[in-house]
Amino acid sequence: MFYREAGHYKTSYAADQAIFPLRLDRWFVIAVVAFAFLGMPVIATQYVYTEVLIPVLILSIAAIGLNLLTGYCGQVSLGTGGFMAVGAYAAYNLALRLPETNLILVFLFAGVMAMLVGILFGLPSLRIKGFYLAVATLAAQFFLEWLFARVKWFTNYAPSGSVAVGRIELFGIPIDTPQKRYLLVLAIVVVLTLAAKNLVRGRIGRMWMAMRDMDIAAEIIGIRPLHAKLSAFAVSSFYIGIAGALWGFFRLGSWEPLAFDINRSFQVLFMIIIGGLGSILGSFLGAAFIVLVPIFLNQLPHWIGIPVSTATISHIEFMVFGVMIVLFLIAEPQGLARLWAIGKEKLRIWPFPY
Amino acid sequence: MLGPIFETLIGGLLTGVLYSLVALGFVLIFKASGVFNFAQGAMVLFAALSLARLSEVMPFLAALALTVLIMIALAYAIEFLVLRHLVNQEGIILFMATLGVAYFLDGFGQTIWGSDIYKIDLGLPKNPVFILESVFAGGLLIDPSELIAAVICAVLVAVLAVFFQFTRVGRALRAVADDHQAAQSVGIPLDHIWLMVWAVAGIVALVAGMMWGAKLGVQFSLALVALKALPVLILGGFTSIPGAIVGGLIIGAGEKLAEVLLGPVLIRWFDLAGGGIENWFAYMLALMFLLFRPQGLFGEKIIERV
Numbered sequence: 001m002f003y004r005e006a007g008h009y010k011t012s013y014a015a016d017q018a019i020f021p022l023r024l025d026r027w028f029v030i031a032v033v034a035f036a037f038l039g040m041p042v043i044a045t046q047y048v049y050t051e052v053l054i055p056v057l058i059l060s061i062a063a064i065g066l067n068l069l070t071g072y073c074g075q076v077s078l079g080t081g082g083f084m085a086v087g088a089y090a091a092y093n094l095a096l097r098l099p100e101t102n103l104i105l106v107f108l109f110a111g112v113m114a115m116l117v118g119i120l121f122g123l124p125s126l127r128i129k130g131f132y133l134a135v136a137t138l139a140a141q142f143f144l145e146w147l148f149a150r151v152k153w154f155t156n157y158a159p160s161g162s163v164a165v166g167r168i169e170l171f172g173i174p175i176d177t178p179q180k181r182y183l184l185v186l187a188i189v190v191v192l193t194l195a196a197k198n199l200v201r202g203r204i205g206r207m208w209m210a211m212r213d214m215d216i217a218a219e220i221i222g223i224r225p226l227h228a229k230l231s232a233f234a235v236s237s238f239y240i241g242i243a244g245a246l247w248g249f250f251r252l253g254s255w256e257p258l259a260f261d262i263n264r265s266f267q268v269l270f271m272i273i274i275g276g277l278g279s280i281l282g283s284f285l286g287a288a289f290i291v292l293v294p295i296f297l298n299q300l301p302h303w304i305g306i307p308v309s310t311a312t313i314s315h316i317e318f319m320v321f322g323v324m325i326v327l328f329l330i331a332e333p334q335g336l337a338r339l340w341a342i343g344k345e346k347l348r349i350w351p352f353p354y
Numbered sequence: 355m356l357g358p359i360f361e362t363l364i365g366g367l368l369t370g371v372l373y374s375l376v377a378l379g380f381v382l383i384f385k386a387s388g389v390f391n392f393a394q395g396a397m398v399l400f401a402a403l404s405l406a407r408l409s410e411v412m413p414f415l416a417a418l419a420l421t422v423l424i425m426i427a428l429a430y431a432i433e434f435l436v437l438r439h440l441v442n443q444e445g446i447i448l449f450m451a452t453l454g455v456a457y458f459l460d461g462f463g464q465t466i467w468g469s470d471i472y473k474i475d476l477g478l479p480k481n482p483v484f485i486l487e488s489v490f491a492g493g494l495l496i497d498p499s500e501l502i503a504a505v506i507c508a509v510l511v512a513v514l515a516v517f518f519q520f521t522r523v524g525r526a527l528r529a530v531a532d533d534h535q536a537a538q539s540v541g542i543p544l545d546h547i548w549l550m551v552w553a554v555a556g557i558v559a560l561v562a563g564m565m566w567g568a569k570l571g572v573q574f575s576l577a578l579v580a581l582k583a584l585p586v587l588i589l590g591g592f593t594s595i596p597g598a599i600v601g602g603l604i605i606g607a608g609e610k611l612a613e614v615l616l617g618p619v620l621i622r623w624f625d626l627a628g629g630g631i632e633n634w635f636a637y638m639l640a641l642m643f644l645l646f647r648p649q650g651l652f653g654e655k656i657i658e659r660v
Binding site: 076124127128130131132134135136138139142143145146149150151262266269273311312315316317318319320321322323324325326329330333 | 390435436439440443445446447449450451453454455456457458459460461462464465469581584585587588592624630631633634637638640641644645648
């Protein structure tokens, strides 16, 4: 009744190819973005900014990046943490060594560096696939982690091995409050999401999906695996690199390689499994879910009044994540994004029976 | 000069045997059900934790028997709660499911058994001994407990080989590994077979956990040590038991030699803050290897059709 495809008359090619062909979808997205920019700053507190909004947004970028590679192109990667580290350290070093560089350029540089490293580690994907590739990306993860822990140049010879970013400013405006950080991250998220959304529904996205569904068949109909796989690795690592730089600059402030260890890789992988493989919306839902569950679990004992040690909570967190992954794979392999789609289906006829 | 290198080599080979033990569990499950079981490492940790904590309250052999029962129960639970519902799914979905199982087991084990460092005392001699003193000046220093681990590993492999080759169940397992549908059509019950394989893998995990636990102490990092079994698998091929053994030996010896020989060179050239290249060397070795032989040393040749 309220949500339906009928009655939308497309009279031009442009209208036919719009990202959101339905008016209701379009309004909904505009409303969400407008609320994020205008409404959120009114209601959000410091805690909400730093613990919820900023992590969710930044990890969404990483999840979109991994989703492009794993969900759309079918190449499983366990090296997300390593590529995020490349982005973070690239941004740190550029900001440190050329302090006048514009912040946007710093993040772009982070993305490009991660992209180059991603292409390098994506090369084996031309020979190997599936589990073998997953293990090969583990090589990237462990090697990069080691690289940033051991090569002193990357950490500017800091004796502790941890690095800290200095003053951050954009066009002369210091980005010092959580609110400003949030707005900047949000703007970047909007731009990158729009780009990703357009990428996957165009020629490149279809090339990736053909590769995912059956690589040999795709090859036979004329898709070059070299182009398809390496471009997926490149774009994916670009996103992940930017996410890494943002994570370092706006979430952590100072960090050591441990912040980008293998658990980060798994975290992002869980996001796209729970959110939905091959879905941009799913990346956001998954990121929100994975960030919010630990916060919820930490608060739960306070609410019901049972004292539980933090160690136990972190173990229970592991258990809950494990169970949820299995449950999602069994019950809804397409993740939260699929639930969203089912909800929309239901809305077409609701409140009438048919 | 040669003495220390041989010493490193032997130390590496013995560590490699332990990698092989973990890799063996992976291979068993992959062969029989095509599931890439990421939870093998978590199973190693879980088994070791159970054994360590149980042996605090009861005699060692009783604890061992009870842990075997726990691992069989665990295999049953995994088959009943997870795998049964994921039949006919793609390999990658199953892989991610075992990732979930691994997370659950890590959390579960530490919640019920605690997360401190525990000891498993196998009563093995701890003091290093010198061998071959007549050949090398000063002899070679080796750890007898690692030597015993190697012997246990060899025995285990022999038992498994006999089990696979000569028993009724073993024959059924090989049939399932060859072709699920054909095996089913001649009346082999798939779920029993899978239960069996997971139980055997659980017991192999227990042996691995026991040896690693005696060496390093039982703690969370055991699950990470188990990740090292992955490059071993790649090197040896996912479906080959001899591959797991040879791969383990190559990786074990390779990374120790790299640490000793290559490490100082890298530190000098690139001004590093310490070595530790054994953290990634195994993976890189496997990666380089994959480029030339994608199916591993002993793996079956991958033939693809549309």
